[in-house]
Amino acid sequence: MFSSLISPAIFLLINLLLFSTSPCLSSPTIPMNSYKYSNWEKFETFLDARRGSNVTQMSELKKYFHRFGYLIKPQENQNFSDVFDAKFEHAVIRYQARLGLPITGTLNNQTLVQIMSPRCGVRDRHHHHNPKPKSRFHATRKFAYFQDQPRWNRGVPMTLTYSFSPVDMITSLSMTNIRDAFKRAFGHWESVIPVTFIESDDYGFADIKIGFYNGDHGDGEAFDGVLGVLAHAFSPESGRFHLDAAETWAVDFESEKSKVAIDLESVATHEIGHLLGLAHSSVKESVMYPSLKPREKKVDLKLDDVRGIQALYGTNPNFTVGGFLESEIYSNDAGAFHLRTLILFSTFFALMIGVIL
Ligand SMILES: *[C@@H]1O[C@H](CO)[C@@H](O)[C@H](O)[C@H]1NC(C)=O
Ligand SMILES: *[C@@H]1O[C@H](CO)[C@@H](O)[C@H](O)[C@H]1NC(C)=O
Ligand SMILES: *[C@@H]1O[C@H](CO)[C@@H](O)[C@H](O)[C@H]1NC(C)=O
Ligand SMILES: *[C@@H]1O[C@H](CO)[C@@H](O)[C@H](O)[C@H]1NC(C)=O
Ligand SMILES: [Zn+2]
Ligand SMILES: [Zn+2]
DSSP: OTHHHHHHHHHHHHHHHHHHHOGGGOOSOOOGGGOSGGGHHHHHTTTTOOTTOBOTTHHHHHHHHHHTTSSOOOSTTOOOOSBOOHHHHHHHHHHHHHTTOOOOSSOOHHHHHHHTSOBOSSOSOSSOOOOOOOSGGGGGOOOOBOTTOOOOOOOSSEEEEEEEOSSSOOSSSOHHHHHHHHHHHHHHHHTTSSEEEEEOSOTTTOSEEEEEEOSOOSSSOOOOSSSSBOEEEOOTTOOEEEEETTSEEESOTTTOOOTTEEEHHHHHHHHHHHHHTBOOOSOTTSTTSSBOOTTOOOOSOOHHHHHHHHHHHOOOTTOOSHHHHHHHHHSOSHHHHHHHHHHHHHHHHHHHHHHHO
16 A cells, blocks of 8 residues: 555655755755655655654654644754654654554654655644544544634525635646536535535635645745645635645546646545534544545545534535445444444344344
8 A cells, every 4th residue: 555655755755855955956846757766765764763863854854743733843043953852752653643553653664654645734733622422423533623613604504605716726627627526525515514515706705715826825834846735725714725736636537647646626625624624534534634645536525524524514404324334334443343333233133033023
């Protein structure tokens, strides 16, 4: 599974290293030929670093942990050091926990591969887990909200409008293809909560404003070229929805053969979750998990996504949990065990009753 991740991962790493260390090299477009498996060696120096390790450029890796909310900045006028100290160990542990990785506190291979994966630009932390819900289906809940649990406050049933920027769009895909991908993405959420999304031509007045941007685009969250950060969106009721124009956006991998192609509908579905109030989930299969591989399609909401969003907005009367049970059962989570037990027991009792009668 990791082999497909390695190359893009390396690409991100190179980005990370080059950008922050030598301004002369920080052109926004890294030549495609540096995107090669052989570059893994650059990252290999961090492999299995642990508390006490002192590795050149570890400070760059610390910036990544800072960027996504795991490590606070050193005091004013101080820089991150190259030493793997206790604070960094805590950051690595928190990262592994949030990303659903085995918790080792070391920079093992799996952790480095995850760090190098393309991902959403929204921070993983600065939000809190909500109290444990009561329903028996909640056993696998890993969803999270933003601080203070913001949501859109409109009448129920709710209608939100979305609109594409009249200027900040991409030309590599037709407007029809883009429209359709977003319509499907909004549709995934629409089918589980009592909220309707309508496309509007009035960009200025739309609730959700969609645009593609290169590099620094004025909100302090600059995009970083091919792979790395793919997109970001703001929590309610901002509605700002930004995608990195430098990605090879795809609506169909049959016609888009690029190794670094990113599925537009998958990223759109994820970002809409943020726009509605969901933060990142640690369930790898969920739409709200922070990373997405090139050429990966992940558009179907998982039970974790559904429960998170329904706790904020309520349930679409047309929604049935039936279709989600299968994914729940096959999840390798402890919660799945409970559900499986439940089903086994119900089957058992049904059989018993059959025998008695
Ligand atoms: C790290 O994982 C990748 C993908 O599984 C593998 O190709 C590579 O050999 C691993 N590297 C080390 C040093 O274990
Ligand atoms: C880490 O290594 C660098 C260069 O190898 C050295 O200059 C520095 O003093 C080391 N720091 C610590 C805390 O050992
Ligand atoms: C921190 O890094 C900057 C830029 O690399 C450098 O100019 C500055 O002197 C460093 N500060 C300390 C306290 O090391
Ligand atoms: C539920 O389905 C019916 C029939 O397809 C549809 O008319 C109605 O708008 C749906 N309700 C919601 C809240 O989506
Ligand atoms: Zn995200
Ligand atoms: Zn932005």
